Amino acid sequence: MSNALVRAVLAPIHAAQILTGAKSFRDNPIIGSARLNRGGLHVWRVRKAAAMTERRRRRLAHLVSAEDRRQLDEQGYIETRDFLSPEHFAELVREVTSVALPAKQFREGNAITRRVPLTPANLRHLPACRRLLALPEFQGRLRYVASFDVEPEVYIQTIFSQLDGPAADPQLDLHMDTFHPTMKAWLFLHDVPADEGPFTYVRGSANRTKRRLAWERRKSVEACDPSKASGGAFRIRPDELARLGLSEPVRFAVPGNTLVVGDTCGFHARGATARPGIRIEIYAANRRNPFLPFVGLDLWSAPLLKRRKIALFWAALALWERLGLGRSQWRHGGRVRAGDPVLSET
Numbered sequence: 001m002s003n004a005l006v007r008a009v010l011a012p013i014h015a016a017q018i019l020t021g022a023k024s025f026r027d028n029p030i031i032g033s034a035r036l037n038r039g040g041l042h043v044w045r046v047r048k049a050a051a052m053t054e055r056r057r058r059r060l061a062h063l064v065s066a067e068d069r070r071q072l073d074e075q076g077y078i079e080t081r082d083f084l085s086p087e088h089f090a091e092l093v094r095e096v097t098s099v100a101l102p103a104k105q106f107r108e109g110n111a112i113t114r115r116v117p118l119t120p121a122n123l124r125h126l127p128a129c130r131r132l133l134a135l136p137e138f139q140g141r142l143r144y145v146a147s148f149d150v151e152p153e154v155y156i157q158t159i160f161s162q163l164d165g166p167a168a169d170p171q172l173d174l175h176m177d178t179f180h181p182t183m184k185a186w187l188f189l190h191d192v193p194a195d196e197g198p199f200t201y202v203r204g205s206a207n208r209t210k211r212r213l214a215w216e217r218r219k220s221v222e223a224c225d226p227s228k229a230s231g232g233a234f235r236i237r238p239d240e241l242a243r244l245g246l247s248e249p250v251r252f253a254v255p256g257n258t259l260v261v262g263d264t265c266g267f268h269a270r271g272a273t274a275r276p277g278i279r280i281e282i283y284a285a286n287r288r289n290p291f292l293p294f295v296g297l298d299l300w301s302a303p304l305l306k307r308r309k310i311a312l313f314w315a316a317l318a319l320w321e322r323l324g325l326g327r328s329q330w331r332h333g334g335r336v337r338a339g340d341p342v343l344s345e346t
Helices: 003-019 034-038 041-059 066-075 086-096 127-134 136-146 210-223 309-322
Strands: 077-080 101-108 111-117 153-161 183-188 199-201 258-263 268-270 277-286 331-336
Touching: 034 041, 034 210, 041 210, 066 077, 066 136, 077 136, 086 127, 086 277, 111 331, 127 136, 136 183, 136 258, 136 277, 153 309, 199 258
Parallel strands: none
Antiparallel strands: 077 258, 101 111, 101 331, 111 153, 153 277, 183 258, 183 277, 199 268
């Protein structure tokens, strides 16, 4: 089949993806059209997705306090110290560092991220984690920032930094995850030193100012160059921040029991490390189609599927690999406790 015929057959799919979270300038010739993006296609998607997010958040405003809403509007994240009671937090830390559970891991440069999903099977061994997931203060912040009243993905996460390897960790570069508002959250289980890879965030960078939109337009046109085509997670140099009216990134060198829930269409990165280090946290994420008008109607919140999404996704990836159709970045991480040494990558 000729390339022209393939493009014609796929054209309706590519056009429909404009109204989804699709972000690749490489895989979609419409999203990756320099002519259309010079005319404002990418900026239109950015503005429309942001407007839809604002509408959904207004409907979920009751889930958080006025102070939380102010923090998100002004900063792009909600930071809460001493989030759990001392007793609950101590039990949570003891639990995730003493109970061995099956994990997956992936490498980015000289860093490895290992995750244990909080599935129903794993939660049977994790009563403190079950209590965390049931807290309205936890779920409310996650759902409000995500702008969807649906079940988030939640994991026990361990990040190993400055391991052996020739490449640098790409997460050290300031970047946005995608063109539309989306949620990631971290409940840090130990104090995070300033020189051991703290999460960093450019305060206010999730706001779509005129300068930010002009920058997005330039980046969208550049991304259409075949030699530079990207997946849409634009990076920004530190020296560009001032031109957008933004300040230096905030480094979350915070005490344990600090919860940070961020809108990761804002610029963020993993902080540099002065030495090999380990960071342990409860990590959550939620990214849905940003153009949806409703806040619920999530298949994965149904009783039979609730908290099983990641396990089913990983099983599908394993089947895909066994059939010889590709290789997943997710590798077997063994049955481990958070903080246990990383296994060899197989």
